[in-house]
Amino acid sequence: MKNYPHIGIQIPEILLPREGIDLTKWAVIACDQFTSEPEYWHKVEEIVGEAPSTLNLVLPEVYLEEPDVPQRVQKIQQTMRDYLEQGIFTSREGFIYVERTVGGKTRKGLLLALDLEHYDYNKGASSLIRATEGTILERLPPRMKIREGAPLELPHILVLIDDPEGTVIEPLTAQKERLTPLYDFDLMLGSGHLSGYAVEDADLERGVVAALENLAHPESFTAKYGIPQDSPVLLFAMGDGNHSLATAKAIWEKIKGTVGMEHPARYALVEIENVHDSGLLFEPIHRLLFGLQKDIFAEMRAWYGENYAYRPAANQEEMAARVASKASGASEAEGKHLIGVVPSQGFGTLEIANPASNLPVGTLQAFL
Incomplete structure (x- = not known):
């Protein structure tokens, strides 16, 4: 396996179901889906039956x-262990390009695999790999019980890169005929269709690594966001x-002192996607404030200081248009974060200059 610690990745060994498995x-x-709908999981059990x-x-x-x-964990x-002994899997080393419809x-x-030495899920982290939401530590122990002592890793981890020029993943799409098909099938219960392709061409592999290196270049990064060098x-970004x-990070921190830095637990398998992919649909997570005892605008003015500005909007459409304009790069608010605000009366936008966070949500969450 090839490691690129300066950009926090590993080209991993990936196990795939052998030919003939449904x-x-x-x-x-x-x-962590359908946690309030046990009937969904009962349906899955019916579909799977005795199949691997x-x-x-x-x-x-x-079922937590x-x-x-x-007993379930055991x-x-x-x-x-049984699946490994029964030869359920075939092993493949390398990137896998995937398409989900x-x-x-x-x-x-x-x-690919991410180097957990470059990941920090704590608030205010400045690591190469970061969480984009608060980590609820109480949710880790059940996952840790399964992962500890488990011979396999089955991730459902989606990680985003900000690649507006489409330099990392998109060249693989354009060269798909040079990739080796691995699987192509429908997912159950209306979850869509999944295809996977092995990236075996050395030039394509090097191209992915080089593109990630360019995104991670400090000058390119700070220029992109207009932030201090x-x-x-x-x-x-998670x-x-x-x-x-x-969970993977917590276990790695727990064992690395005894197993050494070359242990496979240092890495976690993930899927990276470009935040600019037209197939990605983002739904906003609004912050609703109840029971306010103080003037929220006065508090924001005190918190952000001279970087704070608030502009009323005539209606919801104008508010949304301002935020969308900033997101598309067409706004005059260069170097600022724009956040739509719906107070008790009317609409408006919060404008924060010299933001400490890379994302508007981080700028707002720090105040909240």
Whole structure:
């Protein structure tokens, strides 16, 4: 396996189901989905039956409060060992380019491993790989119980890169005919279609690494965001599965003193996607404030100081247009973060100059 510690990645060994296994039954949705709908998971069990499946290798969180969780964990780890002994898998080293089609849209990704030495899930982290949401530490122990002693890693981790020029993943899309098809099948219960291709061409592999190196170059990074030149580089931002990556990090920190820095637990398998991929649909997560005891605008003015400005908007459309204009790069608010605000009356935008965070959500969350 090839390691590139300066950009926090490894070209990993990936295990795939051997030929002849029903991939529709093999692949299941992430374990933290449908946590209030046990009937969904019952349907999955019916579809899978006795077939080999990742259903037998994960603990759906809908069952976390069940009294038999310890027994479930033991069974999961034993099934992992059984699958390895039974020759369920074939091994492949290298990047895997993937395409997922859901609802008529196709998004592209790349499977690789991230170096957990470059990841920090704590608030205010300045690492190369960072969380984009708060990490709830109470959610880690159940995951750690499964991962500790498990011979396999089954991630559902999506990591985002900010690559507006499409230099990392998009060249693989353009050269797809040079890739080796690995799988192509429908996912169960309306989850769409999945295709995977091995990146075996050395030039394409080097191109991916070089493009990531360019995104991680300090001068390129600070120029892109208009931030101070000494700002730490953020190359990989968590998109989904933050608690799974945090679990991997927690276990790595726990064992690295005894197993050494070359141990495979140092790395976690993820899929990276370009935040600019047209197939990615982002839904905003609004911050709703209840029971305010103080003037929120006065508090923001005090917090942000001379960097603070607030502009009323005539209506919701004007507010949204301003924020969209900034996001597209067409706004005059260069070097500022724009955040839509809906106070008790009317609409407006919060404008923060010289932001300490790379993303507007981080600028707002620091105040909240």
